[in-house]
Amino acid sequence: xxxxxxxxxxxxxxxxxxxxxxxxxxxxxxxxxxxxxxxxxxxxxxxxxxxxxxxxxxxxxxxxxxxxxxxxxxxxxxxxxxxxxxxxxxxxxxxxxxxxxxxxxxxxxxxxxxxxxxxxxxxxxxxxxxxxxxxxxxxxxxxxxxxxxxxxxxxxxxxxxxxxxxxxxxxxxxxxxxxxxxxxxxxxxxxxxxxxxxxxxxxxxxxxxxxxxxxxxxxxxxxxxxxxxxxxxxxxxxxxxxxxxxxxxxxxxxxxxxxxxxxxxxxxxxxxxxxxxxxxxxxxxxxxxxxxxxxxxxxxxxxxxxxxxxxxxxxxxxxxxxxxxxxxxxxxxxxxxxxxxxxxxxxxxxxxxxxx
Numbered sequence: 001x002x003x004x005x006x007x008x009x010x011x012x013x014x015x016x017x018x019x020x021x022x023x024x025x026x027x028x029x030x031x032x033x034x035x036x037x038x039x040x041x042x043x044x045x046x047x048x049x050x051x052x053x054x055x056x057x058x059x060x061x062x063x064x065x066x067x068x069x070x071x072x073x074x075x076x077x078x079x080x081x082x083x084x085x086x087x088x089x090x091x092x093x094x095x096x097x098x099x100x101x102x103x104x105x106x107x108x109x110x111x112x113x114x115x116x117x118x119x120x121x122x123x124x125x126x127x128x129x130x131x132x133x134x135x136x137x138x139x140x141x142x143x144x145x146x147x148x149x150x151x152x153x154x155x156x157x158x159x160x161x162x163x164x165x166x167x168x169x170x171x172x173x174x175x176x177x178x179x180x181x182x183x184x185x186x187x188x189x190x191x192x193x194x195x196x197x198x199x200x201x202x203x204x205x206x207x208x209x210x211x212x213x214x215x216x217x218x219x220x221x222x223x224x225x226x227x228x229x230x231x232x233x234x235x236x237x238x239x240x241x242x243x244x245x246x247x248x249x250x251x252x253x254x255x256x257x258x259x260x261x262x263x264x265x266x267x268x269x270x271x272x273x274x275x276x277x278x279x280x281x282x283x284x285x286x287x288x289x290x291x292x293x294x295x296x297x298x299x300x301x302x303x304x305x306x307x308x309x310x311x312x313x314x315x316x317x318x319x320x321x322x323x324x325x326x327x328x329x330x331x332x333x334x335x336x337x338x339x340x341x342x343x344x345x346x347x348x349x350x351x352x353x354x355x356x
Contacts, residue, residue: 023262023285024124027057027065027090028161028248030206031228034083035100042073050086056253057090060238060286063123064092066130068100068206068226069163071114074245080113092170095119097130099206104134106267117140126241127155131162136187140194143259147198157244159277160195161204166223167214195221202246204237211250214269214282222268226250238356240284247348255344256285257336259294267329267349283316290314290340298330323355 032050033042067087072079080102096114098104107117108347118139119130127150131139143160148202150158164183183191195203202222209228218225227235227250235252242263251258262282267275285291295315333347 001286002313006249016220023240023242024206025060025065025238025240025260026062027231028226028239028258029053029057029065029080029087029232030068030163030226030236031071031099031209032067032083033073033086033228033230034079034086036079036082037074037076039055040073046073046083047086049230049234049288050083051140051230052253053236054086056234056251057236059256059288060258062092064121065090065094066128066161066204067094067096068161069097069104070101070103070206071096071099075103075109077109077113083254091166092120095121095128095130095161097122098132098134099161100134103221104132104163104230105133107132118237120146120252122155125155127158129158129160131160131234132294133162133164133174133183133187140187140190141193143191143198147200147248151198152272156199157241158198158200159202159204159246160200160300163205163207163208165205165207165212165225166191166203166216166221167212174286186255192219192221200350201241201244203293208229214270215271216314217270219271222246222271224248224268227252238286249346249348256342257285257289257291257338257344259283259336260283260289261332261334261346261348264332264348267351271351274351274353275320279320279322281318283318283334285314285316285336287336287338287342289340289342291338293335293337295335296332297335322352323353325354326351327354330354 034046035043080306098110100277103349115249117132121128122342129132132304133139141164191319198218200221202224205225209231211227212221226237233252237248237250238260239248240260240262247260248264249260262284283294331347331349333345337343
């Protein structure tokens with residue numbers, strides 16, 4: 001039986017509560033399944049759940065939003081227009097790709113109402129490449145071109161986003177037909193070869209309607225499906241890229257405040273990223289009210305006293321001394337309290353290479 005521990009982490013309020021210049025905060029949303037046809041599934045809940053997500057995203061104020069497909073249930077123009085009318089209310093750029101429900105092999109309607117088939121953009125030294133993988137040959141040709149261009153321009157952090165994940169659960173429901181859940185076969189090998197050579201950090205996706213965060217065991221590339229917005233109360237992933245390191249939290253807007261543990265990669269299935277030495281941590285908090293208190297603790301074998309920060313602000317920093325820990329997995333848990341008395345806990349699983 002595991003014993004509860006508290007990792008002794010000194011938190012100091014940053015001199016300025018603004019984000020570091022090297023940090024990019026964004027939101028990953030998927031599977032809104034908007035249905036305004038008046039028939040079929042999701043016709044009642046799709047608009048309200050998207051509005052719930054949009055309201056939460058407006059509080060977070062990210063740099064941009066990526067949406068990884070199945071924006072509609074039937075691929076009809078009225079539902080696409082309804083999706084766009086709601087999502088553009090986030091007030092920041094939105095980059096969307098099609099899913100299997102959006103008639104992706106005929107993108108003309110999507111292009112007219114929503115945007116480009118394969119959206120590509122750069123921000124703060126990062127490149128994001130959107131792919132319609134139902135047009136796989138076209139998408140992979142574009143990926144090859146964009147990776148070469150990113151390399152020529154010295155862009156070191158590259159991310160892709162598409163509807164289908166790279167890896168999916170070994171479950172009968174996902175194996176009924178080839179390519180149902182993930183990119184497979186020769187096309188998957190082509191993507192992974194390009195991704196490894198081009199230094200892709202992660203692939204954001206949807207389709208599974210649930211979390212199945214996993215690293216490809218051969219290349220280390222992260223496959224990150226987010227829970228479906230329509231059937232998970234407007235859920236989305238809040239992400240941060242700081243100096244090339246990707247961190248995230250999944251959130252449904254139900255409990256504030258929210259936090260991201262910046263510069264610390266969460267552990268995923270088959271992942272090999274680990275922390276060692278003295279690691280600088282930055283806890284970035286979001287919410288309708290300022291955060292007044294932040295406590296960071298963990299789960300393991302040793303018992304250490306917690307440290308509480310009791311000053312207002314959005315960003316807190318501290319140091320984790322891994323040399324004082326044993327090599328193991330740890331759940332770093334932040335307890336946050338805001339000015340309105342709202343409290344929440346956020347947890348990140350990390351792998352530590354310790355000194356004991």
